[in-house]
Amino acid sequence: MEVSRKAFLVLLGAVWATPTLAQNEPPRGMRLTQDTIKTFLENLGYTPDVPSTPDHPYIIYVKANAASFPVGVTLNPTQNVLWLFATSPQLDGEGLTGELALRLLQANDTSGPAYFSYSREEKRIGLWIAFTNGGITPGYFRTQLEQFSRLLGQISAIWTSRK
Amino acid sequence: MAQRQDQRNLRLAASLILSLCTGVSLVVPAQAQQAPDRLTAATLKAFLYNLGYTPRTGARTGPPYTITGIVNGSPRSITVTLSPEEDEIIVFTELPSVGDPVRIPASVSLGLLAENRHAGPPHFSFDPDGRRFVLRVVFTNGGLTPVSFRTQVEFFLDVLSRTASLWDSSKWTASPPAGTQTTEKPVEPGEKVTAETGPVRDGSPDNYAAEGVAVGPGQAAKVQELLDAGTDPNWRGPNETTLLMGAASRAEPTTVKILLAKGADPNLQNIAGVTALMYSIFSTGSYAVIEALVRGGADVDLRNTHGESAISYVRMTDARRLEILNLLVNAAILNHLSVAAMAQRTLADIGEFKKAFTNSMVLRMPMQIISPGLEPTKEDVERLKQQIERTTKERDLMNYQSPVWDEIVKAETVASQLASNPLPERVAAVRAALERLLSRCTALTSSKEWKELVELRLGHPILVGDAQLRRDLRHLGEAPR
Numbered sequence: 184m185e186v187s188r189k190a191f192l193v194l195l196g197a198v199w200a201t202p203t204l205a206q207n208e209p210p211r212g213m214r215l216t217q218d219t220i221k222t223f224l225e226n227l228g229y230t231p232d233v234p235s236t237p238d239h240p241y242i243i244y245v246k247a248n249a250a251s252f253p254v255g256v257t258l259n260p261t262q263n264v265l266w267l268f269a270t271s272p273q274l275d276g277e278g279l280t281g282e283l284a285l286r287l288l289q290a291n292d293t294s295g296p297a298y299f300s301y302s303r304e305e306k307r308i309g310l311w312i313a314f315t316n317g318g319i320t321p322g323y324f325r326t327q328l329e330q331f332s333r334l335l336g337q338i339s340a341i342w343t344s345r346k
Numbered sequence: 347m348a349q350r351q352d353q354r355n356l357r358l359a360a361s362l363i364l365s366l367c368t369g370v371s372l373v374v375p376a377q378a379q380q381a382p383d384r385l386t387a388a389t390l391k392a393f394l395y396n397l398g399y400t401p402r403t404g405a406r407t408g409p410p411y412t413i414t415g416i417v418n419g420s421p422r423s424i425t426v427t428l429s430p431e432e433d434e435i436i437v438f439t440e441l442p443s444v445g446d447p448v449r450i451p452a453s454v455s456l457g458l459l460a461e462n463r464h465a466g467p468p469h470f471s472f473d474p475d476g477r478r479f480v481l482r483v484v485f486t487n488g489g490l491t492p493v494s495f496r497t498q499v500e501f502f503l504d505v506l507s508r509t510a511s512l513w514d515s516s517k518w519t520a521s522p523p524a525g526t527q528t529t530e531k532p533v534e535p536g537e538k539v540t541a542e543t544g545p546v547r548d549g550s551p552d553n554y555a556a557e558g559v560a561v562g563p564g565q566a567a568k569v570q571e572l573l574d575a576g577t578d579p580n581w582r583g584p585n586e587t588t589l590l591m592g593a594a595s596r597a598e599p600t601t602v603k604i605l606l607a608k609g610a611d612p613n614l615q616n617i618a619g620v621t622a623l624m625y626s627i628f629s630t631g632s633y634a635v636i637e638a639l640v641r642g643g644a645d646v647d648l649r650n651t652h653g654e655s656a657i658s659y660v661r662m663t664d665a666r667r668l669e670i671l672n673l674l675v676n677a678a679i680l681n682h683l684s685v686a687a688m689a690q691r692t693l694a695d696i697g698e699f700k701k702a703f704t705n706s707m708v709l710r711m712p713m714q715i716i717s718p719g720l721e722p723t724k725e726d727v728e729r730l731k732q733q734i735e736r737t738t739k740e741r742d743l744m745n746y747q748s749p750v751w752d753e754i755v756k757a758e759t760v761a762s763q764l765a766s767n768p769l770p771e772r773v774a775a776v777r778a779a780l781e782r783l784l785s786r787c788t789a790l791t792s793s794k795e796w797k798e799l800v801e802l803r804l805g806h807p808i809l810v811g812d813a814q815l816r817r818d819l820r821h822l823g824e825a826p827r
Contacts, residue, residue: 214489263494264467281452284459288479291462291471296434296484298469300462313467317489318384323433 214317215265217258224256227321227328231256240266245328247336254331258316265316267331271308278306290334297331299338310334384488385435387428394426397496401426415503416618416651418510418585424502428487435490437502438482440473444515447477457512465505467498470513479513481506496628503618507585566600569593579610586616594639595625597632606642613643619650627659627670636670640677647678647770686768692776693761700754750790753783 215223220241224231231241240257254269279287279301287299287308300309312327385393387408394401394411401411410427424439444450458470458479468483483502485495511517569589573579581589590610593601602622606612615621623644626635640646646656657678660671757779764772 263491279456279459281450281455284452284455285447285450285472287459288455288470288472289474291469291482292473292480295436295471295482296486298462298466298471299459300466300469301456301459302463303456303460309463311462311466311469313484315486315488315490315494317491318486319488323486 214262215258215319216262220256220258220265223321223324227325240268245269245332245335247332248339250339252332252335254328263316265314265319267312267314267328269310269331269335270302270305274306274308278303279308287338290338294330294334296327297334299334308338384432385428385490386432390426390428390435393492393495397492415499415506417503417506418617422503422506424499433487435485435487436482437485437499438480439502439506440476441479441481441513442515443476443478444513445477447472447474449515451518454512454518458509461505461509461512465501465509468502468505470509481513493628493631500618500620500628504585504587507617566598566604569601570604573604573608579605579608580614582614585618586614588614588616588622590614590622590639591616591620591625594622594635595629597626597630597635599632599634599638602626602635602638602642606638612639613645613648615648615650619648619652621645621648621650621656623648623656624650624654624659627656631667631670633669633673637673640673644677645681645770646674647681649771681770682768685770685773686765688773689761689765689768689776692780693758693765696754696758696761700758703750703754747790750783750786753779753786757783 221231221233224241224243229243231243234240234242234257240255242253242255244251245254246252252269254267257266257268258264259266284301287301291298296314297310297312300311301307302309310331312331314324314327390409391401391403391411394413399413401413403409403411410425412423412425414421415424416422422439424437426435426437428435455472462469467485468481471480471482472478473480481502483498485498506513579589583589583592588610590602590605590612591614593605612622621644623636623639623646626632626639644656649655657671657674660667660674757776760772760775760779764776
């Protein structure tokens with residue numbers, strides 16, 4: 184009986200340890216492909232819109248300030264970089280002012296690795312994060328996505344404004 | 347019975363643990379294999395050293411490390427460090443202070459923010475405390491290969507170079523800075539930069555479009571057409587990059603061959619001294635492109651501003667490393683043998699020239715023209731006067747001949763050194779020595795004194811014989827002016 188209890192305890196310990204060892208997360212340094220991005224996002228709890236062609240990104244929706252923002256997830260052609268990005272609606276009029284541009288550059292000073300950009304041709308603000316493909320862990324990705332969401336929330340007034 | 351049950355339970359537990367351990371073993375080795383990919387303070391330094399940088403730390407022993415890059419021909423310090431959690435590698439450079447932020451033109455802020463759209467992953471920010479712009483790129487710590495890191499640092503420097511008119515306040519004028527007109531480059535045909543797909547400009551110089559020439563995938567026919575229409579195959583883009591570098595970095599062997607066939611020079615270097623061959627090695631390591639460049643005359647011995655040759659770059663490539671190294675080393679050996687043969691021929695020609703020049707040396711003693719014991723006639727006196735005059739002129743001419751002789755000796759010395767140790771970088775020294783020698787010869791033969799002497803010695807033409815040396819100069823890659 185003593186042996187049986189020992190066996191039970193050992194088994195219990197092993198089962199207790201199992202979730203941390205056998206969880207369904209890619210191991211550190213896993214290199215994502217266009218196909219595995221979907222599984223990766225699903226494992227994080229998202230239901231990505233599947234692109235119509237491999238050249239287009241997966242789209243997930245991120246909530247910030249009670250709004251839902253579409254966020255693209257895609258690999259660059261050489262598959263070295265995984266991009267997470269969002270672009271604002273087209274701004275009206277002359278687009279972004281110099282003062283706001285400087286404020287966004289200032290925000291870039293503390294927002295890393297996320298950063299803002301602006302397309303003068305399209306009059307759209309962009310928010311980007313580049314992940315080195317091969318070093319992405321679910322935990323790190325989730326943390327950055329939360330930061331991404333916070334940044335979207337902080338500039339949602341400009342983002343959603345069409346002025 | 348109970349004991350048997352216990353043993354069965356124990357076996358069951360052992361079996362379960364074993365199966366779990368088997369499962370674990372599938373995970374743990376994967377992590378163990380990946381562990382070296384994640385850089386630490388110590389391995390980051392080694393990583394930078396292995397890439398050919400010399401990381402400096404000042405009084406510290408760990409990061410941040412400072413490396414030096416070349417921006418528009420000037421050295422610039424770039425900081426490489428780890429985030430506090432060591433999950434990111436951050437590369438940045440702090441640009442000069444712009445003073446009061448109020449005086450930053452709107453076109454500058456908009457221009458730099460627009461640059462972020464195309465330059466990413468490197469991106470500009472503004473540090474309000476330091477009142478300066480900062481260019482930064484953040485890498486996820488893990489899976490970073492030397493090739494991708496090196497490529498990104500090169501691209502980082504490239505971004506800095508072409509945006510200087512924006513971040514350098516000394517270049518600001520009342521009108522919008524020149525850079526603002528060009529920061530948003532036209533999208534190339536075939537390039538996947540759209541609002542939907544995000545930026546893909548993560549390499550340099552593969553994104554440059556020159557006069558409408560896109561050297562990217564599937565553009566070979568278009569490139570051929572444009573070159574046929576007269577586009578310069580040696581067109582240079584920002585930072586002196588060439589179309590050939592663009593095609594080489596994008597692993598486009600067909601385009602590379604077309605450009606070479608149209609006269610693209612494979613040995614042009616950008617402002618950092620990087621050649622198309624180096625680009626092809628560290629960008630994609632495409633054997634077909636590297637082979638095409640070597641066959642097209644790419645010099646494997648050229649050095650970048652860090653003193654690295656194409657062979658140095660091989661350590662940064664992942665693909666077919668040994669085959670590429672073999673190809674380059676063979677090319678280098680052939681190059682050295684060719685240099686040795688050329689040096690021997692030049693040395694022999696210098697020897698011939700030396701002999702010809704010695705024969706044409708003009709100093710002679712006055713002839714005995716008056717017989718002893720006889721009264722000199724008027725004619726004798728006249729001949730003596732003429733002889734003295736000629737000798738004086740010849741003596742004066744020595745002043746012109748001596749520098750030529752000195753140059754012969756110098757050229758002979760450097761050619762001899764090259765022949766005994768055929769380092770391609772010494773070719774330039776021989777070429778310079780031959781040019782100096784020919785220049786002296788030209789000065790001598792075009793001098794008034796020389797011409798007068800030739801007139802005096804009609805029937806005995808004075809030849810220096812520099813034709814062979816001119817041929818040698820052509821062999822050495824540059825004809826004399």
